[in-house]
Amino acid sequence: MSTILVLAEHTDSTPASNVAELLAAASQLGEPSAVVVTSSDAAALASALGSLGAATVQVATVPDGGALVTPLVAALAAAVAAGDVAAVLVGTSLDSREAAARLAVRVGGAYLSDAVGVGSSGDGITVTQQAFGGAFTVTSGAGRGIPIISMRPHSVEGSAPAGAGTVSALDISGDTAPTSRVTARHEKTEASTRPDLQAAEVVVSGGRGLGSQEKFVLVEELADAFGAAVGASRAAVDAGYVPQSYQVGQTGVTVSPNLYIAVGISGAIQHKAGMQTAKTIVAINKDGDAPIFDVADFGIVGDLFTVVPQLIEAVKARKG
Amino acid sequence: MKIAVLVKEVPDTWGDRRLDPSTKRVDRSSDVVVDEVDEKAVEIALQLQAANAGSTVTVVTMGPKRALDSLRKGLAMGADSAIHLVDDGLAGSDAVQTSAALAAALAPRGFDLVIAGNESTDGRTAAVPAMLAERLGVAQLTALRTLHVSGSTVSGERVTDDGYVDVETSLPAVVSVNEQIAEARYPSFKGIMGAKKKPVEVLGLGDLGLAAGDTGAANSWSVVHDVTARPARTGGTIVTDDGTAATQLADYLAAAKLI
Ligand SMILES: Cc1cc2nc3c(=O)[nH]c(=O)nc-3n(C[C@H](O)[C@H](O)[C@H](O)COP(=O)(O)OP(=O)(O)OC[C@H]3O[C@@H](n4cnc5c(N)ncnc54)[C@H](O)[C@@H]3O)c2cc1C
Ligand SMILES: Nc1ncnc2c1ncn2[C@@H]1O[C@H](COP(=O)(O)O)[C@@H](O)[C@H]1O
Numbered sequence A: 001m002s003t004i005l006v007l008a009e010h011t012d013s014t015p016a017s018n019v020a021e022l023l024a025a026a027s028q029l030g031e032p033s034a035v036v037v038t039s040s041d042a043a044a045l046a047s048a049l050g051s052l053g054a055a056t057v058q059v060a061t062v063p064d065g066g067a068l069v070t071p072l073v074a075a076l077a078a079a080v081a082a083g084d085v086a087a088v089l090v091g092t093s094l095d096s097r098e099a100a101a102r103l104a105v106r107v108g109g110a111y112l113s114d115a116v117g118v119g120s121s122g123d124g125i126t127v128t129q130q131a132f133g134g135a136f137t138v139t140s141g142a143g144r145g146i147p148i149i150s151m152r153p154h155s156v157e158g159s160a161p162a163g164a165g166t167v168s169a170l171d172i173s174g175d176t177a178p179t180s181r182v183t184a185r186h187e188k189t190e191a192s193t194r195p196d197l198q199a200a201e202v203v204v205s206g207g208r209g210l211g212s213q214e215k216f217v218l219v220e221e222l223a224d225a226f227g228a229a230v231g232a233s234r235a236a237v238d239a240g241y242v243p244q245s246y247q248v249g250q251t252g253v254t255v256s257p258n259l260y261i262a263v264g265i266s267g268a269i270q271h272k273a274g275m276q277t278a279k280t281i282v283a284i285n286k287d288g289d290a291p292i293f294d295v296a297d298f299g300i301v302g303d304l305f306t307v308v309p310q311l312i313e314a315v316k317a318r319k320g
Numbered sequence B: 001m002k003i004a005v006l007v008k009e010v011p012d013t014w015g016d017r018r019l020d021p022s023t024k025r026v027d028r029s030s031d032v033v034v035d036e037v038d039e040k041a042v043e044i045a046l047q048l049q050a051a052n053a054g055s056t057v058t059v060v061t062m063g064p065k066r067a068l069d070s071l072r073k074g075l076a077m078g079a080d081s082a083i084h085l086v087d088d089g090l091a092g093s094d095a096v097q098t099s100a101a102l103a104a105a106l107a108p109r110g111f112d113l114v115i116a117g118n119e120s121t122d123g124r125t126a127a128v129p130a131m132l133a134e135r136l137g138v139a140q141l142t143a144l145r146t147l148h149v150s151g152s153t154v155s156g157e158r159v160t161d162d163g164y165v166d167v168e169t170s171l172p173a174v175v176s177v178n179e180q181i182a183e184a185r186y187p188s189f190k191g192i193m194g195a196k197k198k199p200v201e202v203l204g205l206g207d208l209g210l211a212a213g214d215t216g217a218a219n220s221w222s223v224v225h226d227v228t229a230r231p232a233r234t235g236g237t238i239v240t241d242d243g244t245a246a247t248q249l250a251d252y253l254a255a256a257k258l259i
Helices: A017-030 A044-052 A070-082 A094-107 A217-226 A234-236 A302-320 B036-051 B065-077 B094-107 B126-138 B189-194 B243-253
Strands: A002-009 A031-038 A056-061 A085-090 A109-121 A122-130 A136-142 A146-151 A165-168 A179-188 A204-205 A229-233 A260-265 A280-285 A298-301 B002-008 B009-011 B033-036 B057-061 B081-085 B113-117 B137-151 B155-160 B163-170 B173-177 B200-203 B222-229 B235-239
Touching: A002 A017, A002 A070, A002 A094, A002 A146, A017 A031, A017 A056, A017 A094, A017 A109, A031 A044, A031 A070, A031 A146, A044 A056, A044 A165, A056 A070, A070 A094, A070 A165, A085 B065, A094 A109, A094 A146, A094 B126, A094 B137, A109 A136, A109 B094, A109 B222, A122 A146, A136 A146, A165 A260, A217 A229, A217 A302, A217 B036, A217 B155, A229 A234, A280 A302, A280 B094, A298 B243, A302 B243, B002 B036, B002 B081, B002 B094, B002 B126, B009 B065, B033 B036, B036 B057, B036 B065, B036 B113, B036 B173, B057 B065, B057 B094, B065 B081, B065 B137, B065 B200, B081 B094, B081 B222, B094 B126, B113 B126, B126 B137, B126 B173, B137 B163, B235 B243
Parallel strands: A002 A031, A002 A085, A031 A056, A056 A165, A085 A146, A109 A146, A204 A229, A204 A260, A260 A280, A280 A298, A298 B235, B002 B057, B002 B113, B057 B081, B081 B200, B113 B173, B137 B173
Antiparallel strands: A109 A122, A122 A136, A136 B222, A179 B163, B009 B033, B137 B155, B155 B163
16 A cells, blocks of 8 residues: 655644644555654654554654754655655645645655645545635646645544554755754744634634724634634734734635634625635624625624624523 | 845736636636735835845746736836746646746846745745745745845744744745735836836746746646536625624524534
């Protein structure tokens, strides 16, 4: 059986949240092999990866974690050279996507970005992607070389049976690619109590209609009533209400939750491009002509500062 | 410092953007514009040029004849010269092939800094800058919201899923910038008139030294098997708030088992 490589990002000995899903997808296509780059002992990580389905775990050891992307490319390229590899699966973090893109150049393959599904057919291994904010669904694959696939979270059902997690070492000491270095980190480290935006079942997003950073708290309160992730329009990001990582849309995150609630968002075409595949869409806007109502399953024409507090109470009451 | 800025012509995001189910490619008959993020890349390049005496800015695109307009826009903003990769044999190239063509144009011209957008609004692959760094054998510094050059050090803030990290490398490098990098200036009348006289180098497959069997849709690494349009959403229930709308919405969500 051919090997399917999975790039397993991790914090210390804990695999990143998307790794189980990538290994599940890999187990449907061939024999899953996890590739890890680490600066510490990998035994605990390898056993965690084995229980998530990795038959083998290929470990590249680096002196420290400061070099961006290039060690990941070197490790994946070494793993491709070492075995009969039919496909490579990675997640959607910036580092993973860029490693996959460079790998396609280095080993000769097709880079298939942002897949929402993967399978095999008469055409070999194929992926499903969405174009133009979900307006089109595309099936594609590799015409030449191996498919190197970046997969969106929550796009695979089920899990893989536990694998042996047999460890082997990858030698990347010969890698000569010039590197860039991280000199300081300014990332939230404390685990947020809210779900991840891209993977959340419910997303509550706020726009310029909130009017200020202080008042944006209303969106957060509504999100917490649902146990939802918080999103925003670009106008809200530009106005400084929330960080850019909250932005939903054309140039932000694409979300596909069960429920999307747009508060004080007009629904510009570029915003819709990031949320119109949500199963149910709710909009609250005082302008009855706002384009967001064209895609809403339930819309309220009204003042958000009146409606949202009432909605928070109603939701809390029903949740008991 | 010799700076190249990569600009891409894309369907206007304000318009009705389509994939053509028969050709399985982007329908480029709709209105096209320079991708907004690439205009911002030109802006930051011009700011770096102003701060580093003796620097030049060259705008580079691979695209059909009409993409000359995108180069003219960059020249009108203030870039010094342009390079246009245009050949029927390049049409339908995927990201791996596009990076090969761009690298073939850039490598012999010895740029210190190549600036790209982080992600195009049509393909959204966010792959070309990293692929280009791989091909050129230079460092990559991508997804930046700030960009500084000091001597031979280039640095900036790289936006990640959880915040940002400070990153740094040495020139030569390929960087990509996101939409927060700068507001693009509007070309002045003088700029627009002057753009017509600035040099535009036109390169085809032969000039790039690429074999016809390596480029274009027929030889692409990734192939599209099928394209289907998603059915339009059907209209929902819209209520005007009379004091009960929040309760009505809660009822609706409860009935749909969303609460
Ligand atoms: C290339 C490109 C890429 C882009 N990418 C994105 C993207 O990724 N994501 C994105 O969101 N945008 C994007 N945009 C921007 C987009 O065009 C819009 O400018 C933006 O989405 C508007 O945000 P908004 O709806 O919050 O603001 P506005 O359009 O200003 O809408 C605010 C809304 O709030 C309502 N409102 C005000 N007060 C109240 C109140 N008290 N109660 C109820 N309603 C109220 C108003 O009626 C209005 O409809 C992009 C644009 C371009 C050109
Ligand atoms: N055909 C092209 N011509 C010039 N630059 C391009 C081209 N394709 C991509 N780029 C550059 O690469 C960036 C990212 O594009 P992409 O990888 O397609 O998402 C764009 O913002 C451009 O700066």
